[in-house]
Amino acid sequence: MSTTAASTPGASREDLARLEERWxxxxxxxxxxxxxxxxRIGRRYLVTAALFFVLAGLSALAMRTQLARPESxxxxxxxxxxxxxxxxxxMIFLFATPMLFGFGNxxxxxxxxxxxxxxxxxxxFGYWVFLFAGLFMWASLxxxxxxxGGWFAYVPLTEERNTPGLHMDxxxxxxxxxxxxxxxxxxNFIVTSLKLRAPGMSLNRVPLFVWAIVATAFMVIFALxxxxxxxAMLFLDRRFGxxxxxxxxxxxxxLWQHLFWIFGHPDVYIIVMPALGIVSAVLPAFTRRGVxxxxxxxxxxxSIAIISFGVWVHHMFATGLPPLSxxxxxAASxxxxxxxxxxxxxxxxxMLLGRLVLKVPLLFVIGFIVTFVLGGFTGAMFALTAFDQQVTDSYFVVAHFHYVLIGGALFPILAAxxxxxPKITGRMYHEKLGRWAFWLFFTGMxxxxxxxxxxxxFGMPRRxxxxxxxxxxxxxxxxxxxxSYLLAIGLLLVLIGVIHAVRRGRPAPPDPWGGxxxxxSTDSPPKPYNFPVLPQVHSLHPTWDDASRTSMTEGATDDRILARGRQTLVTSELDGRRERTVEMPEASLQPLLLALALLVFFTALLFAWYPVAVGAALVVASTIAVWLWPPRRPDQELGVSA
Structure with a gap:
């Protein structure tokens, strides 16, 4: 159902050579x-988030080993x-969201x-900050x-008098x-999705995964x-009294709990929403029909993105707030x-109306549906105040939380x-090994x-x-x-399967699934410029649509090849009408230098090296100024009056 981009007659060899040189x-x-x-940045997000996941997983295994028997x-x-x-x-901040944003990237x-x-x-810049922030936190262990003080960091337990030292700093x-x-x-996701869509990709033709990423991005902007x-207030309390x-x-x-859960409950959907988009992206290929x-x-x-901001007190039913609230x-919950x-x-x-092709990605999608629905049942129970107050701070909450987040995020991540x-690495995975990984992971979970x-x-408290x-x-x-050990073996088989695919997997065609x-519609892995000819979209399923596929192979004009510079198209927000071309920046060390300056700034704050923090802040400001300073136009460089 797709064609190899490198062989498209729409772009000449000279065009392809210029595109290669530019990109x-x-x-x-x-x-x-x-x-x-x-x-490249997306792959780095995926690898780095996976490494943090391994560290968090090993921490979980140590805790489960401790809890295997009483009085351990x-x-x-x-x-x-x-x-x-x-x-x-x-798991919340360094794995789930960055991993899903890695797929988004x-x-x-x-x-x-x-x-x-x-x-x-x-x-x-965002990737380097993510890497340095993760190392900043893990290096303390x-x-x-x-x-x-727990990932929720409730005060007054986390105030300086109760938790001295650098821990909560x-x-x-x-x-x-x-x-x-x-x-x-x-x-970046919001602007990219609204302004850089291919001509003809109106809002009713945007892939569901992209919709999920955009909804998540808006939630982050308002929740974070x-x-x-x-x-910031906790740090000021602890450090400056x-x-x-x-x-x-x-x-x-x-006040801590209100602010934390105003972020925290939307964050559950910030984690789950891109994963739901993954499910909607995977299903068409293995059901042979659109969602x-x-x-x-x-x-x-x-609706989820909006309503999720109105349920934060769902987490505070046992705190003694007015019963009327x-x-x-x-009701919102x-x-x-x-x-x-x-x-x-x-x-x-x-799935009922389609023709199922039972490959490993679809197995993980089915596992997601089963697990997420079970987690949803207990979530509906927590919406009832009387029940919530009975099981607050018990292991019942831990069970629900993991059913929602493992079911709602990790199963779709593994499906992805x-x-x-094949698209990311250009190699196919081993199907039988993938099936073993699924069943061990599903059973262990x-x-x-x-x-x-x-x-x-039965009354066992959490924490x-x-x-x-x-x-x-x-x-x-x-x-x-x-x-937990069975689950870990399943995840280990996933890792072995990825390594095997990268090193020994057979070469992947552009479209192994019929997506x-x-x-x-691009090579596997894609060329640096993604598309030799930017597509003209005619339907919601462009690689199943003859007109959309043909737009990349026949009758391509210079305004969709854009081989004269490092360019892409800007289109209108609603209906994807072509507006103009935009020049994209070249590779630069500025993002890394700015992230390093911020690392020095936060490290200096941690150790109370305030003069160093001031110096780092000045470097941050200077780097941003250089970054944003408008470049000289060619006519200015030649001394020509505008």
Whole structure:
């Protein structure tokens, strides 16, 4: 259903040579540090997030080993608290969202028929900040100074008098540092998706994965400031003696929870939303039809993005707020299940009406639906105030949380790994090894987390490093620990499968699955310029549409080849009408230098080297000024009057 871009008659050999010269980055050490190619940056996001995932996963295994039997002494309370906090913080902030944004970085320009992201240098800057922020936080663990107040960091437990040392300073500064990268990436996704779509790609022809990324980006823009303010105030409380959360001086301890969950509940959907987009992207290739109810699915995404901001007190039903308020937030928490259900039924209808091709990516999609629906059932239970108050701070909450996030994010991420691995690497994976990985992971996941519902109902509290030999706790904990090792073996097989594919996998054709979106009309892996001829889109499924495919192979004009410079097209927001061409920036070291200056700034704040922090801030300001300084026009360089 697709053609190889390199063989298209729409672009001459001279055009292809000029495109290669303009877009290719010569292999060198400098190129490695200065690249602005969205595909290279996307791959780096994926690899780096996977490495942080491994660290967080090993932390989880250590904790589950500690909890396998009552009164275990494998970890001290201090070690457990640090591993517990870093596990949650890394999974939420350093793995899930960056991993999904990594797929977005690689795929969004390809899916919309563009040659790069709207702001390539900002894209590179976001990656370097993400890498340095993650290293900033993980580097504290070997020195016993890692965050230790839980990924939620509730005050007053995390105030200086209760948690002395650098632990929570690492947390607050690390998340403030990371927030810069997440914000930059979100702005980039929004502008790219609205302005760089191929001609003819009106909003009703945008792939569902791109819709999911855009909805997520808007959620980040509105949710992240609350978390940033929260962390800034906690850092000021701890370091400079302000009293934002101190009731004795007019502060309020619940202010932290309000601000945190104003970010925190949308963040659940910030994590899940791109994963839902992945499911909608994978299904057409393995059902041989488009997703049922395209408009309803887009509406559901937008609804979730909006409603998710109105349910934060769902997490605070046990804090003693006025009971009248609970009714409003309980209703909102119940209503948000409706758009989620719309998507579930759309996917089930797609599979029912299509012709299933049971490959590994589809297995992970089916595993996602089963697990996510089970997590949704317990989520609806938490929307009921009376039930929520009974199980608050028990392992029942832990079980629900992992069913939603592993079911809602990790299953789709693994589906995406297998689905787009041929496009990213140019190599096919081993199908049988992938099936073994799926079944071990699926079995291990449910064996690990389903028993937590039971011993949570039996009264076991969460966030404890050990427990007494009470009836009904020890045996189920041992089952969970055994399941965690089975889950880890499944993930190890995924890693082995990826390495095997990269080293020994057979070469992948441009479109091994018969996919419906534009990335499958390019080479595997894509050329540096993505498309020799920018497509003219005529339908929602362009690679299944003869007119869209033909636009890249026949009758191509210079205004869609754009071989005279490093250019891509800017189109209108609503209907994808051509507006103008835009020159894209070359590779640059400025993103790396700016990220390094920020690393020095936050490190200096951590160790109270305030003169160094001031110097680093000046370097940051100077680098931004140089970056944004308008270049001289050619006529100015030649001394010609405008």
């Amino acid at each position: 290719a980055e010569r292999p060198s050490l400098r190129s490695w540090f200065s690249t602005v190619d969205h595909k 002494r494998l970890l001290s309370p201090q070690e457990y608290n640090q591993l517990f906090t870093m596990h949650g913080t890394a 690689f795929l969004v320009p390809l899916m919309i028929g563009s040659r790069d992201m709207a702001f390539p240098k900002l894209n590179a 070997p020195f016993g100074a890692a965050p230790n 690492v947390y607050t500064l690390g998340l403030l540092f990371l927030g810069i990268a997440t914000t930059a990436a979100s702005i 400031p609350a978390l940033n303010v929260d962390n 302000t009293h934002f959360f101190d009731p004795e001086h007019g502060g309020n301890v619940l 049922v109810g395209y408009a309803l699915v887009v509406f559901a995404m937008a 609970y009714g409003f937030f309980s 119940t209503i948000i299940t409706i758009p989620s259900g719309i998507q579930i039924f759309a996917w089930l209808a797609t 790994v297998y689905y787009w691995l 449910h064996l690990t987390f389903f028993p937590m519902h039971l011993y949570g109902l 404890v490093y050990t427990y007494p030999d009470e009836p009904g706790w020890g045996g189920w904990n041992l089952v969970s620990t055994a399941g 419906d979106s534009l990335e499958w």
